[in-house]
Amino acid sequence: MSEEQTYIADYGAAMIATGRAYNTAKDMQTNLTNLFGRIVGLQASRPWGTSEAGDAFGRIYHTDKGGADFVLSNGSKVIDAMTKTLSLAATAVRDSTALDEQQASSLFQVPTDILGPLSA
Numbered sequence: 001m002s003e004e005q006t007y008i009a010d011y012g013a014a015m016i017a018t019g020r021a022y023n024t025a026k027d028m029q030t031n032l033t034n035l036f037g038r039i040v041g042l043q044a045s046r047p048w049g050t051s052e053a054g055d056a057f058g059r060i061y062h063t064d065k066g067g068a069d070f071v072l073s074n075g076s077k078v079i080d081a082m083t084k085t086l087s088l089a090a091t092a093v094r095d096s097t098a099l100d101e102q103q104a105s106s107l108f109q110v111p112t113d114i115l116g117p118l119s120a
Contacts, residue, residue: 008096018090025083032079036072043068 008014048054048061064070 008093011093011096014093015090018086018093022083022086022090025079025086029079029083032075036076039068039072 043062046054046058048057061067062069064073
């Protein structure tokens with residue numbers, strides 16, 4: 001086996017694992033999207049108030065340097081990247097399996113031009 005090859009001992013288990021991980025990431029993406037939408041809706045009512053102290057809190061709360069806006073924006077990016085990565089992993093396992101099957105099938109072909117046609 002050269003360095004360019006990947007050995008997958010159990011393709012079935014690999015496909016199940018990558019499929020489950022991808023489905024979990026998609027579920028997390030859906031749940032976070034719903035949660036983030038709810039948070040944005042709650043923020044619109046400014047539950048911290050409109051006093052001087054409330055306004056100061058709101059400015060800190062919404063900062064893009066670790067505040068709510070940062071979390072909402074980057075949380076979505078992390079989940080999107082995770083689902084894309086897991087989708088690529090599932091594709092890589094599937095394609096590796098297909099390639100192995102294609103290569104293996106050529107190993108087991110009987111060269112009829114040398115042996116002549118086989119009878120049953």
